[in-house]
Amino acid sequence: MKVAIAAIGRRAAAGGILLLALVLPPASAEQRIDPAADQRAFQTYFRQAFPDVALDDFANGPYAVDKDMRKQWEEIMQFPPYDFALEDGKKLFETPFKDGKTYADCFPQKGIGIRQNYPYFDRQTGEVVTLDLAINRCREKNGEKPLPYQVGDMAAIDAYMASTSRGKPFAIEIPDDARALAAYEEGKQFFYERRGQLNFSCASCHVQAAGKRLRGDILAPALGILASFPIYRSDWGSMGTVDRRFISCNEQVRSVAFKPEDELYRDLEYFLSYMSNGVAIAGPGTRP
Amino acid sequence: MKPKKIMVRLALVLLVGATALAGGAPARAATQSDFEAAYRAAAEAERQAGALRNQWMPTEAALKAAEKAAAAKDYDAAVALARRAQALAEASIEQAKAQDQLWQNAVLK
Secondary structure (H helix, E strand, O other), X not given: OHHHHHHHHHHHHHHHHHHHHHHOOOOOHHHHXXXXXXXXXXXXXXXXXXXXXXXXXXXXXXXXXXXXXXXXXXXXXXXXXXXXXXXXXXXXXXXXXXXXXXXXXHOHHHHOOOHHHOOEEEOOOOEEEOHHHHHHHHHHHOOOOOOOOOOHHHHHHHHHHHHOOOOOEOOOOOXXXXXXXXHHHHHHHHHHOOEOOOOEOHHHHHHHOOOOEEOOEEOOXXXXXXXXXXEEEOOOOEEEOHHHHHHHHHHHOOEOXXXXXXXXXXXXXXXXXXXXXXXXXXXXXXXX | OOHHHHHHHHHHHHHHHHHHHHHHOOOOOOOHHHHHHHXXXXXXXXXXXXXXXXXXXXXXXXXHHHHHHHHOOOHHHHHHHHHHHHHHHHHHHHHHHHHXXXXXXXXXX
């Protein structure tokens, strides 16, 4: 009798689930995307992996997780190698365009102390806008040619603008907009999917092997990894923007890199910056 | 003739025949049209990898090297390089298709 009742109960439950499945609409992709939950899991992972590292210190990448490298970095920082770029950037930022306007006219708060809000999702155009893209759009709006994205004047202006945001935590917003969620998800997929002949993802190095050695390098944790950009990288012998870093990472795993400010790179920057919300901007920075 | 001798001669004949079939015969040198066919197949595979946004640098390098060898009329090398490019491009396509699902396994939860 008990068995018969249990069997009837199971059938009724299965029938109920089937009915619900028929009545309720299937969960859409947007419904499954939960950036806040992703961020909690992301930050918890790194806080547990590196319990002695303060949240803001993650902005310092390998120097936050390796004592010997930190000592070297502290010595380097007595004469920061990005200082020349910072000086140039301030001059460039303040120099009027041919039409008499300046970068300050294109940005909220005259461009001062806003780095932590980039990238943002532009609801009007339906795309992710990085600070570098906004800098070039400002130039074009005022009749100037866009700057090359990876080095030079772009890195310098970027360095100056970042310096005015030092200490302000990343505050990236993902609006409740299907297009913004889709861009976030594209960036997330790019971060986790393996590519290139060496079959590495961004996460292979900066999550699974964060703090470990890859040949002579200590791999930076992904948390806060963009907070120090642009960076003076000793390996490059010059300044570089986020685009330069993404492109060189792709090439290191023998993947054909995309053009700077490609939609995928912007989405990746959006995802990574959102994951680092709460980490204070420390750019410009240095790296080995 | 004794059965043992017959067996030995038969074995020798079979050995010589097998050697000829296995590569003893001279291979035909590749031609320009062989190269063009191999290059077309490789370029098409690389185009598909590009549509999946997952091209590999060694594929591009092999395609360029194949073009260079063909320009020097070294069609044997050009065909071999084009086939290598095709194999690499196909591997990158497989990677992109597999990773389109597998990436979710790596997400921090």
